[in-house]
Amino acid sequence: MTTDPKRIRNFSIVAHIDHGKSTLADRLIQTTGGLSAREMKEQVLDSMELERERGITIKAQTVRLDYTAQDGEHYVLNLIDTPGHVDFAYEVNRSLFACEGSLLVVDAAQGVEAQTLANVYQAIEVDHEIVPVLNKIDLPAAEPERVKAQIEDVIGIDASDAVEISAKTGLNIDQVLEAIVKRLPPPEAGDPNAPLKALLVDSWYDTYLGVICLVRIYEGTLRKGMKVRLMGAKASYGVDGVGVFRPTKESVDSLGPGELGFLNASIKQVRDARVGDTVTEEKRPTDKPLPGFKPAQPVVFCGMFPVDAADFEDMRDAVERLALNDASFSYEMETSAALGFGFRCGFLGLLHLEVIRERLEREYDVDLITTAPSVVYELTMTDGSMQELHNPADMPDVVKIDEIAEPWIKATILVPDEYLGAVLKLCEDRRGIQQELTYAGSRAMLVYELPLNEVVFDFYDRLKSVTKGYASFDYQFIDHRAGDLVKMSILVNDEPVDALSMIVHRARAQGRGRAMCEKLKDLIPRHMFKIPIQAAIGGKVIARETLSAMRKDVTAKCYGGDATRKRKLLDKQKAGKKRMRQFGKVEIPQEAFIAALKMDDD
Amino acid sequence: MTSPLGLYIHWPYCARICPYCDFNVYRARGAESAPLVAAMLADLKAWRERLGPRRLVSLHFGGGTPSLMEPEDIARIIAAADDLFGLVAGAEIGLEANPMEVARFAGIKAAGVERLSIGIQALNDHDLNVLGRDHGRAAAIKAVETAQSLFERVSADFIYARPGQSLRDWQGEWQEALSWGLGHYSCYQLTYEPGTAFTKKAERGAIVPADDDLTADMFTLTQDLGAAHGLAAYEISNHARGDDQRSRHNQLYWTGADWIGIGPGAHSRWGRPLYGGRQGASAVLTPGGYIKGPSQTFEAVTALEDAQERILMGLRLKEGLNRASLRAATGHDVDPEALARFIAQKLLIDQDETVRLTPQGRLYADRLAMELAPAGD
Numbered sequence: 010m011t012t013d014p015k016r017i018r019n020f021s022i023v024a025h026i027d028h029g030k031s032t033l034a035d036r037l038i039q040t041t042g043g044l045s046a047r048e049m050k051e052q053v054l055d056s057m058e059l060e061r062e063r064g065i066t067i068k069a070q071t072v073r074l075d076y077t078a079q080d081g082e083h084y085v086l087n088l089i090d091t092p093g094h095v096d097f098a099y100e101v102n103r104s105l106f107a108c109e110g111s112l113l114v115v116d117a118a119q120g121v122e123a124q125t126l127a128n129v130y131q132a133i134e135v136d137h138e139i140v141p142v143l144n145k146i147d148l149p150a151a152e153p154e155r156v157k158a159q160i161e162d163v164i165g166i167d168a169s170d171a172v173e174i175s176a177k178t179g180l181n182i183d184q185v186l187e188a189i190v191k192r193l194p195p196p197e198a199g200d201p202n203a204p205l206k207a208l209l210v211d212s213w214y215d216t217y218l219g220v221i222c223l224v225r226i227y228e229g230t231l232r233k234g235m236k237v238r239l240m241g242a243k244a245s246y247g248v249d250g251v252g253v254f255r256p257t258k259e260s261v262d263s264l265g266p267g268e269l270g271f272l273n274a275s276i277k278q279v280r281d282a283r284v285g286d287t288v289t290e291e292k293r294p295t296d297k298p299l300p301g302f303k304p305a306q307p308v309v310f311c312g313m314f315p316v317d318a319a320d321f322e323d324m325r326d327a328v329e330r331l332a333l334n335d336a337s338f339s340y341e342m343e344t345s346a347a348l349g350f351g352f353r354c355g356f357l358g359l360l361h362l363e364v365i366r367e368r369l370e371r372e373y374d375v376d377l378i379t380t381a382p383s384v385v386y387e388l389t390m391t392d393g394s395m396q397e398l399h400n401p402a403d404m405p406d407v408v409k410i411d412e413i414a415e416p417w418i419k420a421t422i423l424v425p426d427e428y429l430g431a432v433l434k435l436c437e438d439r440r441g442i443q444q445e446l447t448y449a450g451s452r453a454m455l456v457y458e459l460p461l462n463e464v465v466f467d468f469y470d471r472l473k474s475v476t477k478g479y480a481s482f483d484y485q486f487i488d489h490r491a492g493d494l495v496k497m498s499i500l501v502n503d504e505p506v507d508a509l510s511m512i513v514h515r516a517r518a519q520g521r522g523r524a525m526c527e528k529l530k531d532l533i534p535r536h537m538f539k540i541p542i543q544a545a546i547g548g549k550v551i552a553r554e555t556l557s558a559m560r561k562d563v564t565a566k567c568y569g570g571d572a573t574r575k576r577k578l579l580d581k582q583k584a585g586k587k588r589m590r591q592f593g594k595v596e597i598p599q600e601a602f603i604a605a606l607k608m609d610d611d
Numbered sequence: 612m613t614s615p616l617g618l619y620i621h622w623p624y625c626a627r628i629c630p631y632c633d634f635n636v637y638r639a640r641g642a643e644s645a646p647l648v649a650a651m652l653a654d655l656k657a658w659r660e661r662l663g664p665r666r667l668v669s670l671h672f673g674g675g676t677p678s679l680m681e682p683e684d685i686a687r688i689i690a691a692a693d694d695l696f697g698l699v700a701g702a703e704i705g706l707e708a709n710p711m712e713v714a715r716f717a718g719i720k721a722a723g724v725e726r727l728s729i730g731i732q733a734l735n736d737h738d739l740n741v742l743g744r745d746h747g748r749a750a751a752i753k754a755v756e757t758a759q760s761l762f763e764r765v766s767a768d769f770i771y772a773r774p775g776q777s778l779r780d781w782q783g784e785w786q787e788a789l790s791w792g793l794g795h796y797s798c799y800q801l802t803y804e805p806g807t808a809f810t811k812k813a814e815r816g817a818i819v820p821a822d823d824d825l826t827a828d829m830f831t832l833t834q835d836l837g838a839a840h841g842l843a844a845y846e847i848s849n850h851a852r853g854d855d856q857r858s859r860h861n862q863l864y865w866t867g868a869d870w871i872g873i874g875p876g877a878h879s880r881w882g883r884p885l886y887g888g889r890q891g892a893s894a895v896l897t898p899g900g901y902i903k904g905p906s907q908t909f910e911a912v913t914a915l916e917d918a919q920e921r922i923l924m925g926l927r928l929k930e931g932l933n934r935a936s937l938r939a940a941t942g943h944d945v946d947p948e949a950l951a952r953f954i955a956q957k958l959l960i961d962q963d964e965t966v967r968l969t970p971q972g973r974l975y976a977d978r979l980a981m982e983l984a985p986a987g988d
Contacts, residue, residue, distance in 0.1 A: 535823075537956070537975055560827030561974040565799040565848050567927060569619060569864045570878040572920045573891065579919055582981045 011230060011265025012085045014198040018189050019087045019225070019269060021104055023129050024114035025122035025481065029144040032176040033114060033185070034072070034090055038256060040182050041074040041086070071210075071223055071269055072256040078190045086189055087269040089210070102131055103284055107210045107225040107269065110138040110193030112185065113160070117143040117151035117173070120159050120452070122481035123421045129164055140188045141171035147178055163449045197227075199266030205229035205237065205288065206295040210269075212282035214333050218250070220276035224288055225269050228295065232263045236291035237274065240298045241283055245291045246274035279333055307339050307355025308416060308486065309362055309465055310399040312380035312508065313369070314343075314351030316599055320375055321350045327373030328352055331365060338365055343400070347508035347590050347602065348378055353400055359465055378603055380508050382465040387414040387489045401510045404496045407547065413512075414489040416461040419444070421454065422472070424480040429453045431475035439463035440514060458487065462494075462512070497522055497551070500543045501533065504593040508602055518544075522552035525605065532601035535559035540595055614868040616662075616881070617669040617860045618692055620651065621874030622677035623898050626711065630743040630808035631770070631801060635876035636675050637898055646902045647874075648684045652691050654873040654894065654905035659695040662871070662881065667696045669703040669860035672724070678708035682718035689723040703859040707768075710746040710754035720761050726858070727758045728766035728797065734784045738773050741818075743808075755791055764856060766795035771829050772821040773801055781829050782836070789840040794856030796842060797849050798833045800826055827974060834970065845929045847976055865928050867921040867940065875901040883940050884914035918943035919984040926980050931967030949982040 024030035074086040089104045105111065111132040115121055132139060141160055143153050153173055160168040172188050174181040199206070206228040215221045224231065231237070231251055238245045252260045253270040264270040276282050287298040315324045328340050339355035356362040362382060369375050386398040388405070389412040398404060398413075420441075424432050436443070436457045445456035459468075464484070472480050497518050499509040509529075513521050522544025529542045533556055544552040567575060589596035624639035670692055672685065689704060698704075705726035706719060716727065731754070733739045736747045746754075758765045767788060771781045788796060803810045803820055812818045821829070834844050842850040846865060851857040863870050869881035872894060879892040889912040895901045912920070918941035925932035938944050945966060953959040958972035958979060966983075968976060 537958075537978070559975075560823045561830060562978040563830070563847055563974060563976040565802055567847070567864075567924060568861060569870055569872065569880070570876070572864070572878070572880065572924065573893075575923050576916060576919050579923065579981050579984055580987070583984075583986045586981075 011201060011263055012268060014265075014267035015195050016082060016084050017087065017196055017267045018084060018110070018193050019089070019108035019196055019267070020110045020112060020189055020193055021089045021108050021132070022112045022114055023125065023132055023139075024144075025116070025119075025124040028114050028116040028119070028122070028125070029176045030090070030114050033112070033142070033144065033174070033182075034088060036176050036179055036182050037074060037086075037088065037186065038072055040179070040186065041076045070256070071254050073253040073269070074255075076186055076190070079187060080190075084190055085268070086186070089269070101128060102135075103208075103210055105132050105135050105137065107208055108137070109196055110140065110189070112189070113139050113141045113164075113166075114144050115141065115156055115160060117146050117153050117156050118148050120152075120156045121163050121423070121449070123423045123483040124481060126164065126421055126423075127483040127485065129166075133166075138193050139166055140185075140192050141166065141168045142185060142188075143171050143173045144176050146173045147175040147180060159449050163454065196267030199226070199228035201228075201230050201265045203228040204293040204295040205231055205235075205290045206297070206299065207231060207264075207288040208299050209239070209282060209284055209286040209288055211284055212276075212279050214279055215273070218273040220279055220282050221271050221273050222276070222282050222288070223269070223271050224264070226264050226266050227299070228266055229290065230263050230265050231270075231272060231288070233260075237272070237288050238291045238294060239282065239286045240289055240294070241286040242281060244281060246276060248272050248274050279335070307337065307357060307385075308461065309356045309358055309382050309384060310353060311356075311362060311382045312343050312345060312348065312351055312400070313354050313366070314345065314348035314378045314380075316376035316378055318349045323373070324351070324369070324375045324377075327369050327375050328354075330373070331368060335365070337361070345380075345402070345508050347506050347592070347597070348380070348599075351378075355399065359469065378599060380602075381511055383512065384416050384461045384465060386494065386512060388412070389414070398512075401496055401512045402507045404510075404512070407496075412491045413494040414491045415494060415512075417487045417490050418459055418461050418464060418484040419487050420457045420459050420464070420482060420484040422457065422480055422482050423449075423452055423454050424476055426451050426453060428476040428479060429455075432472065432480060435468075435471055435475055439468060440517070459484075460490075460492065460514070461486070462514070463517075495546045498545050499525055499529070500541075500545060501529065501592050501597065502540045502595045503543075504595070506592055506597070509605060515546075518546060519551050526552045526554040528605050529601065530554040530556050532604050533595070533597055536595060538594070613665065614881075614883070615668040615863060616665045616696075617671065617863040617868070617870040618655075618667050618696075619860070619870055619872040619874075619877055620670065620672045620677070620688060621872060621877040621894075622672060622674040622680055623875045624679055625674070625676045626679065626709070626745055627743070630812070631804070633804035633807050634675070635896060639676070639679055642898070644681060644684060647898060648687065650902045650905040651688060651873045654901075654907075655688070655691055655695060657905070657907075658871050658873070658879075665696055665869075666699050667692055667702060668699050669863065670698070670705070671703075671858075671860040672706040674707060676709050676712075677706050678712040678715060678719065682715065682722040685719060685722040685724065705764075705858065705860055708754070708758070710750045713750070713754045713757050716754075716757050716761055725762065726764040726766070727762045728768060728795070728858075729754050729758055731755065731767045731788070732770045733773065734787060738776065741774060742770065755793070759791070759793070764795065765793050766797060766858070767791070767793055769796065769798045770801050771798060771833065772826045774818040774820065776821065778825065778828050778832065782832055785833060785836055789836065789842065794852045795850065795858070796837065798837075799848050800830065830974060831970075834973070843929070844973075847927045847973060862928075865924045867917070867924060873905070879907070880912065880920075884912065884917045885940060885942055888912075889917050914941045915943060915985060915987055917941045922984045923977075923980045926966065926968060926976055926983070929967070931965045934961075934964045934966060943985045945983040946985060949979075953979055953983070 022030045070090045072088050076084045076086050078084055089108055113129055143156055157168040157171055172184045207224040207226045209222050210225050211223040212220050233248055233251045235248045237248055250273045251264055252258050289295045315321050332338055337357050340352040343351050343353040366379055370377055383401055388396040388398055388410050391409055391411045439459055440463055441457040441459045443457055447454045472482055493515045494512055495515050497511055497513050498505045526542045526544055537559055539558045540556040542554045543550045589598055623635055623637050624642050625636050626639055704724050706724045708727050708729050731751045732742055732744055734748055739747055803813050813820050837844055837850040842852050844850050845857055871879040875898045876896045877894045882889040891910045891912045892907040894907050921937055934944055954961055957969055960967050
């Protein structure tokens with residue numbers, strides 16, 4: 010039994026982190042009776058432990074709400090919850106593509122943030138109807154009029170009839186539901202009898218059912234038992250089940266035009282169910298596949314190594330299993346003199362990196378060392394060929410390189426007036442090129458072009474620290490641009506340490522080199538001899554520190570009662586020595602790598 | 612063939628607790644000595660039953676502050692040791708004394724003690740106060756003079772690298788101490804042990820520990836000046852004028868011989884791993900518990916553990932560590948790769964199967980021991 014498209018509303022919620030998107034989603038589910046209050050877990054849509062903890066959404070999730078509107082009609086409302094973070098812009102985009110409208114949720118006290126902007130522009134780009142919602146209206150600091158004006162100024166949409174709510178207390182949630190029905194358009198009414206044409210919106214791995222595909226039907230009808238074809242992947246599967254989320258999985262007989270739901274079909278790997286693919290019937294394929302999406306490309310790379318070399322096999326297993334469920338995460342084996350066997354991994358951005366790292370450590374219990382994140386450089390060789398460089402350690406001989414190009418981004422930063430100077434300085438220090446500087450009330454909106462290389466380093470942390478956490482930041486990629494980029498090596502006692510080499514802009518090399526040498530000086534334990542620590546470009550040393558020799562290591566008192574204690578200490582030291590990495594005569598504890606790679610430049 | 616056997620007697624009470632001390636010590640306030648002595652005697656008897664007939668080459672009263680013991684209690688323990696085990700001719704009987712008990716020194720000698728080591732620690736009132744000692748400079752000098760007049764063998768203990776102490780300060784003090792002409796000195800660098808009042812103060816920043824460079828210079832100065840006065844260090848922190856003045860008891864520890872301990876928390880080691888096994892024991896820790904029942908906790912010391920201990924201890928001696936003896940006792944040897952490396956770095960010499968630290972190597976004795984010791988799996 011499929012639903013009349015006129016009674017369907019497919020929508021998503023666009024918001025900055027912490028502006029109450031998940032709370033509103035929960036409230037909508039509760040109000041429409043999807044789950045009783047008792048069944049409600051805090052923010053049910055963020056089902057991954059990590060998502061709940063960090064208050065972010067990584068995978069798109071969907072929920073079907075049954076709502077009887079004031080006009081007496083029954084409606085089906087499909088909410089697709091989208092990730093808010095720029096790293097997952099690609100997932101946001103395809104989720105938005107599958108709906109007709111968006112709720113723009115803005116904190117009535119804080120106003121528009123950078124992330125709000127990036128996401129709302131994406132919604133506008135896919136022709137969404139947008140209903141502004143001011144949340145946290147119950148807070149004493151709420152300034153709905155000012156925030157409405159800001160929405161009109163900064164985003165350029167009419168906010169005069171914004172719905173004023175408190176998702177926390179449940180105030181005016183009914184008005185949100187009415188607005189969805191009245192102000193958002195229904196999906197186009199496709200022919201339910203035409204050949205099936207559905208968009209694969211997302212896919213993930215379920216331990217019991219195999220790969221689950223979230224689909225949006227445009228034409229035709231999806232039924233259990235049907236043989237479907239993934240047109241891009243050129244593979245066919247029998248549909249084992251069709252269903253919807255309420256938000257728990259519930260089987261249905263069929264899904265018709267305009268509807269959202271899932272299918273499972275014994276697909277083994279997420280990679281086989283490519284997001285953006287068109288799902289059609291095996292026997293009666295549609296003649297017009299959907300335009301589809303270009304697969305997301307990793308833009309940030311880093312090495313990940315097990316702290317204990319003995320854990321490598323466990324790590325391999327964990328990485329493989331993670332990749333099963335995350336097609337945008339790539340990996341390949343890497344060997345480092347410093348860190349042993351590990352993987353070079355590619356991510357959509359820094360948050361993605363952080364999320365994967367935490368999942369490996371938490372869900373798979375592997376202790377990791379992560380090397381400094383690096384971006385993808387495009388090398389034009391003197392023979393005219395092109396190469397991509399993901400790992401500074403793989404940098405070819407400079408005489409063979411004609412030009413190195415690095416990725417640039419367009420960054421949008423919203424910041425209270427008082428911190429503007431500090432942010433400008435930070436952007437200038439990071440080779441930024443100012444594009445725009447405008448004001449909305451007491452806040453400045455800055456648009457800068459920045460090399461991604463400078464952003465992955467520690468830009469977020471610095472921005473947070475110079476603005477006491479008040480700035481918001483978002484970015485999108487622009488292009489690769491040629492730059493005066495060099496590989497900086499770090500030498501400890503004249504031995505290069507591969508895990509610490511990095512590609513930097515020549516103008517920034519000395520500062521970074523000095524910072525790294527100073528940091529290492531504090532991190533490497535003193536040896537019986539003095540150790541020079543140098544940063545070098547090619548053969549030229551650009552920064553140098555000397556770690557002085559340890560002068561003595563001898564216990565003053567050692568008598569009968571000390572024998573056991575001293576021996577146990579010796580065992581501990583011997584165990585600690587196993588965690589050391591040897592570089593020529595110098596032993597560097599792994600902790601030093603971890604700390605050195607987490608550097609900041611003040 | 613059995614190793615020489617020594618007896619250690621731990622007297623856990625002190626008049627007050629020094630802020631740098633992490634030993635098993637307790638305030639003497641109102642402490643009852645009779646039941647403790649009774650427990651020690653019972654413990655000693657049990658040791659005799661456990662070990663069978665052995666002769667003792669040394670007795671050492673340590674603590675705590677054993678100079679707080681009644682001379683008759685000291686005499687009773689010496690007599691019991693002689694009855695149960697028998698002392699070899701010329702056995703060493705030593706006791707650690709606090710300068711404030713100078714009035715008891717004669718009684719201590721009369722009880723049978725022939726070697727007195729006095730906890731001088733410092734020679735100026737300010738530093739003695741910082742160290743939390745109950746004596747001043749005058750009392751320290753008086754105690755040394757009294758001991759010299761009574762005992763053939765007297766040792767003075769010092770602590771250097773005190774907060775605020777300069778290299779010159781220590782040089783002056785060490786020189787003055789050497790001018791007394793004693794046969795033995797122990798000079799310990801002040802270390803900040805976990806849980807002590809000094810460590811807490813250092814963590815708070817209330818006192819500033821001497822830095823690595825200064826303590827290294829002080830150590831070298833201590834060695835050089837001692838040697839120049841005919842008292843070369845025969846162990847990292849111990850200086851003696853000739854072999855007769857050495858502590859024979861302490862040498863049992865450094866050479867991996869046998870020793871048994873009585874008193875709260877006292878440790879013991881006896882036997883050889885390859886000849887019937889080596890055993891370790893430690894007594895009940897608290898005086899209260901020990902008085903109730905002076906029981907011992909035993910552990911087998913494996914050949915590997917014994918080898919590690921022999922290396923840790925033996926390297927500290929001027930004579931060094933004999934590898935043939937090490938192998939005969941334990942079946943293990945020092946790590947050949949580390950040995951070659953340290954020889955090349957002139958931190959060690961290996962002559963006639965004996966590994967000795969060079970003066971430079973002494974500065975790194977712990978590090979060298981760690982790398983030379985064989986590792987478990």
